[in-house]
Amino acid sequence: MLSLMPTPPPAVLSCLDPFGFGRAALDYWRDSLERGTLYLDVMRQRGNQYLEHLERTKPNVLGFDAEVLLDGRSLPRPVNYELMRVLPPEGVETDPLMRPFVVVDPRAGHGPGIGGFKSDSELGVALRAGHPCYFIGFLPYPEPGQGVEDVVEAEVAFLRHVISRHPETAEKPMVVGNCQAGWQIMMAAALEPDVFGPILIAGAPLSYWAGERGHAPMRYTGGMTGGSWVTALLGDLGAGLFDGAWLVQNFERLNPANTWWDKQYRLYANVDTEARRYLDFERWWGGHVVLGGREIQYIVDNLFVGNRLSTAQLVTADGRRIDLRNLRSPVVVFCSRGDDITPPPQALGWVRDLYEDTDDIVANEQTIVYCVHDSTGHLGIFVSGSVSRKEHAEFTANMDYIDVLPPGLYETAISRAEDRPDAELIERDYLLEFQRRSVEELGREIQHRPDDDRRFAAVARISEINLGLYRYFVQPWVQALATPESARWMRRLHPNRMGYRLLSDRNPLMVPVPVLADRVRRERHAVGEDNVFRALEGVASSQISRGLEAWREWRDRSTERLFLDIYGQPLLQALVGLAGDAHVHRRRPGAEPEHRRFVQRRREEVRARVAEGGSHEAVMRSVIHVLGGAPATDGRNFQRLRASRAELEPDLRLADFKDLVREQFFILELDREAALAAIPELLAGQSAAEIDAHLAHIEHVLAASGDLGDHAAQRFAGIRRLFERAKPAADG
Incomplete structure (x- = not known):
């Protein structure tokens, strides 16, 4: 009977054995101290890497010369x-x-x-x-x-x-x-x-x-800050420069579980193998750059908010x-x-x-x-x-x-x-x-959602008002007080930048870290996943991550609800000039007269060329017509057509071949019936043997993607009849 009972996992057995439990605790305590030391050393290397990267004249993270x-x-x-x-x-x-x-x-x-x-x-x-x-x-x-x-x-x-x-x-x-x-x-x-x-x-x-409700939190940022005046303020405090670290901080806030815990814990838990990958990524993620105040203001006003x-x-x-x-x-x-x-x-x-x-x-x-x-x-x-x-x-x-x-x-x-x-x-x-x-x-x-359009249009109007008020009442004072030196110190003290500087060799408190880390690497005592305390550590980490994720979901839902309630108010929309359907922000631009004339002229040019050309146009038009009947298409037929055309017409350049394909595509799109009816005219002057060779060529190309479906097969049968009709009458 006892032999039929399942064997408990090693982690459970270690808990039943007081000596094993104590040994597991001691091993985990030593391993966690070693991992902590190695983790701190990776942070030190990250800080050094960050400072070296910033001091380069033209820093980049390209993996190629x-x-x-x-x-x-x-x-x-x-x-x-x-x-x-x-x-x-x-x-x-x-x-x-x-x-x-x-x-x-x-x-x-x-x-x-x-x-x-x-x-x-x-x-x-x-x-x-x-x-x-x-x-x-x-x-x-x-x-x-x-x-x-x-x-x-x-x-x-x-x-x-x-x-x-x-x-x-x-x-x-x-x-x-x-x-x-x-x-x-x-x-x-x-x-x-x-x-x-x-x-x-x-x-x-x-x-x-645009965005699906519940899944696009960044689009509410402009509304929740009252528009782009904050961007102007940061640019003015930076003496005309905007620190890219603020943008990076916005990205990090989207996923606090990853930013504040998962990314760091992943390194700590696997510090023996994860350090190189972590440092390679941080070399780019921490390579903050600076934008011009004019640039970022244009971007926020015209794209993000407008x-x-x-x-x-x-x-x-x-x-x-x-x-x-x-x-x-x-x-x-x-x-x-x-x-x-x-x-x-x-x-x-x-x-x-x-x-x-x-x-x-x-x-x-x-x-x-x-x-x-x-x-x-x-x-x-x-x-x-x-x-x-x-x-x-x-x-x-x-x-x-x-x-x-x-x-x-x-x-x-x-x-x-x-x-x-x-x-x-x-x-x-x-x-x-x-x-x-x-x-x-x-x-x-x-x-x-049209009702969301009206809300974001209200944000754009309010942003213009707040930006105007800021520029009139506040901007002159900020610009008078800000200097290049104060802007430099503001960038240095940014939380995202300070985290790198504090954990680098420029901090005297980090001096013993590389010595301790070298010793740990020489005498490493890693524990396995079967250690009960290591298993509990993973459980605790998952709970912390889930807690942060739950907080993020609550924060995003609350922000969205607040945004929709504030900017959905009819009175607020009326105050900024958006009352009535006639004043709703227009989503789709109208076609300007010159654009309509261009489209019409292009259509007339294509119609005039329906019957122009020869066998090249007839073959290409036929292949496109047959493939156009399929619900999905891929590049295999194109590659075979391109290869076979290179054999038949070696002087035909790839660019000319593509022009031929594009034109025949468009002719078929514009007037399919007229385009197909013109195929016998395009084949005029061809012998019966030449026409049979063209049909064989088309069949060879179509076979590249396997058997034709019923609809495509019907289209090919129609093409075959058109080619047969183009054959010259036999001599009597």
Whole structure:
């Protein structure tokens, strides 16, 4: 009977044995002291690393060697940005004829380099794919008088320089903008669309009022502080400079459980193995930079509070409207449901803000692709190795295909090749598919609420009033009292900065720490997970973390409720001029006359070319028509068509091939019936043998993605009949 009873775990047995219990307590006590010493030494190394990083002239955390090509300080409108060429690591070769790949890093409190932080990163993926890579970074301090528009113009100048370095490549650079850099390059692309190839914006907020209730706490910040006057105050106290540590502190407040406990406990609990990874990340996270007071005020007033970018209300100093509908490059939006800094509604809401429906997107010849990750956090979008190996690798590999997708809205789905029934047809580890979506379907992700629009419009009005009062009554006094020296001391005493300085070798109290740590490493006595006290430590840590998480949820719910109650008051809205439907903040900009004329002229040009061309146009139009009938498509057919076309027409450049694909896509979108009816006319003059060869070629291309579905097969049968009709009559 006793033999049938389960054996208790070792931790329980140690409690039953008084001698074992005492031994476990002693072992845990010694292990915890050793871990505490090693943890303190890691904090000391972190502080030293922080100070060394700040003292560098051009600090960054790039994991690749790079050379500066163009210094933004030498431009007509100087900025603290610079263009660098990323040197491929040993064993990696790049092809200068391939499309250049440019990564722009965010300047949102941290220093540059996160896009190339390690080998499995955006830059690492592109280098291994053979692309010449470039990086747009920045220096710790802005140039005097530098503004957001100056930075946008500098990025355009950098891209023009990249293009000039690759005269043989007809492809415009692919540009990746992370977080804050995402909306910045979108502004640049709206002003100068001709210098951009495909654009990938990762974790970039463009529609700041959007968000799902209960999951977007940062969007309430402006309302709860009374608007942007606080930003102006901090800029004035900084003698015209704004400390990026304030932005970092805002990010940390979003997740107090991780900031105050989990991140530190993870290091303490695994200090023997976790130190290197922790220090590598802290080198970037603690690399605080400074923004100009003008820059941050522009950002907060026009984007965070005013939401003017996604509604085409921004106008440059020289009178140019920044309208994202001007983009001519495909835009890939990568976001995540686990991101509390840029949730999907803020990353995708600009599509709904600008376009009435999918037909409106097509009329503007705009291709928008979006990918929503299920779980990764904000930093994981551009730091996580698994995300780089999967999503970023697939975006890079399929960028040529994305570049020729027809105008419209698409959602991507990534599946593991080995899990698919057609695995033998897939050359890579994953398959990236594109599914057509409507603006209405996207709305389920955005969850737009008109009553929230009115609340945020009230915040924008109140912000303007409070900022005006601050500038009139308070700003002159603050500016008179603030000096560069007082601003320097304010930055040094910021809590986020002081934590690094106090736990460094510059603090005399830390002198014995490295000596004790070296001794502990030589005589380490780590306990296993079976130690009962170590197990209780883990339980206690989980409880602390859950307590902080519960407090965060209560805080966020209370803040949201307070925001909705205050700014939802009809009287308050009336006082700021928002009473009545006629005065509601307009979300979707109207089509200006010149924009409507451009769309109409473009349609007429395309209609005129329906029957122009020859067999190339007929084959391409046929393939696109058949594939267009599928619910989802991927790049396999494009790659086979591209390869076979290179064999049949070796003189046809890739850029010309893409132009052919794009034009035939658009012709079919505009008038499908007329486009198909013109196929026999395009094949006029071809012999029966040549037409049969074209059909065989089409069949070969379509086979790349497996058997055709019923709908696609019906379309191909219709194409076959059109080709048969084009055959010349047999000689009688």
